[in-house]
Amino acid sequence: MDASYDRLLALLLESRQRQCFPSEIATAAPEFVKQVLGLLFPHFADRLECTASAIRRDVIAVEANLVRLQGLLKTLYPDTEESIPQRFITELPDIYAALRQDADAIFEADPAARNVDEVILTYPGFYAIAIFRVAHSLHRLGFPLLPRLLTEFAHQRTGVDIHPGATIGRRFAIDHGTGVVIGETTVIGERVKLYQGVTLGALVVQKSLANSKRHPTLEDDVVVYANATILGGDTVVGRGSIIAGNAWLTQSVPPQSVVTRRTEVRQRGSDSDLGELEFHI
Template sequence: MDKEKIIQELQGHKKQPYLDYRLKRETEEFTDLLFYTLFDVNTPVASNLDILENKFRRLVDLACWEIQQPCHKLWDNYVAKLPSVLENLNLDAEAILNCDPASLSIQEVYMAYPGFYAIAIYRLAHELYKKEFPLVPRLMTEYAHRQTGVDINPGAQIGKSFFIDHATGVVIGETAVIHDNVKVYQGVTLGALYVEKSLQKVKRHPTIQSNVTIYANATILGGETVIGENSVIGGNAWLTASVPANSKVFHTPEIHIKTADV
């Protein structure tokens, strides 16, 4: 074995000059501290904001590769948004408590509901995404994805009092728009009809208007697809066209039951 030759070949194939995995690890640490700062009663807010600022500046050093883009100015704008983000997250938690008969306390929602955690990290990441600092928010939501099974792209636009029940397998694409008081169950996909790189700046994912409930494993695709307000989408439904307000959409499989002769 020619070790030096192998090393040279490996070095030759490392083509990405900015691919520093410290960014991923440090983003996860930043995300954890940010979440606890907002919610944990024993985590001090004042001192933690200083720590978070230092951690964020480190993320900027690792992830802001465009010299002309003033990433170092992002923190002040971002931290000013945190009170409104927390206000919206409290509404999300209350929606879960009020809609899920299995929820016994608001504390349980904050600590034990994977859907709430995924929404929380999405909302925290979305504010950075809007500032055109895309890699860190994507790493934040992928961290939540790994822990909860919920894949929410930080570019999605989600209104107030959002409720994801059971959580696992939910996918919400980058250009999805979700209005207020929407309930989504496990396995729901809000996706694109098809994928082409040329569609990067095009709305590819559906719009869900207010007060819609989407039951387990329903799939709704397409940027022009609009689910009208107050509609109910049944489990396992497959939709690629719009649905008017106040609709009920159900998938009705044919089920046969055969019993053994006694």
């Protein structure tokens, strides 16, 4: 028993000396994104003071927290640009505007939604999108590790898994949310709607393809119903297309297409013949 104990101690000591990882980053990441969302939306704020000085103080606190997180990771990522926290703050107006449009799109798409405040406060799809947009900004600015921690926190909270590297346009709506997967190189246009269980994934999973486009492109005004799977970096879903629930798609379809659950492709006509494609709860 003593020999096993000593062997364990030696193994862990060697591991920690080789890479002393800042353990608090795992708990600090969720607190940071809560702080950002509380700044942007009173729905998420622990306390609310409606004065310019209070808002200025909260903005400064967000930037200071991001500087602190950057410091925690400095040893592991010494080449990170020091200007990232300040640049992130300058992007917050655009993040806020995009999220307001996302909330409006979700409200307009869901007959069960009574108002936009309800969407912001209670819809897991909006919460996941909100965290994604924060994480995507940091990812694009080159902040290491934190973006993945943020989107994995959203994944745990909502069941929606969006890689921070994905590119997603304005007025994006996810209804219900549970089981949605959006891969790293996915490109999503404007006014796209996804329902629960949708996968936008890679057709082939190989480490050698890490720097290639592995995930599909959805052009503007595409609707993808529940549990549909769309795979492949060369797969493009044309503008205005509708993908039925449970469809499996690995090839491109032209604009205004209708893809049935049997993966039959036809041109879109009137909305009156789309009943079999929809799966609402």
